[in-house]
Amino acid sequence: MFPHTSQTIPWSDLPAANPDSLLAAEWETYRREVGRLLAEGLEGKFALIKGEQVVGVYDTWEAARQAGLDKYLLQPHMIRPILAQEPVLRGPGFFRSCKS
Numbered sequence: 537m538f539p540h541t542s543q544t545i546p547w548s549d550l551p552a553a554n555p556d557s558l559l560a561a562e563w564e565t566y567r568r569e570v571g572r573l574l575a576e577g578l579e580g581k582f583a584l585i586k587g588e589q590v591v592g593v594y595d596t597w598e599a600a601r602q603a604g605l606d607k608y609l610l611q612p613h614m615i616r617p618i619l620a621q622e623p624v625l626r627g628p629g630f631f632r633s634c635k636s
Contacts, residue, residue: 544621562614585614
C-alpha cells in the first residue's frame, strides 16, 4: 500500500476511472453519488457499490465487507469510505488520489 501524505483533494475533483479498470463502473458511481451521500450526512461511513448502484451504507468497513461478501461473494464490488476530502497517495515517482 502506498503511504498517505497530508495532501487531500475535494471530492468534486476526483479523477475519472481508467476504462480498463475492473471497478470502473463502481468508481464512476461513487463519483456521481458522493455529493448526495455527503449532503445526507454520511461522511465517514462506508458505501457498498455494485455496478451503477450504491447498494448500502454501513458504519464500518467490516460491516460493508461482510454485506458485499454475502451478496456478491467473488463478483467485483467496491467498498468506499465516504469522504469530502480524499487523501492523496504517494507512490514511486508520482502522486495520485485514492481509488480504493
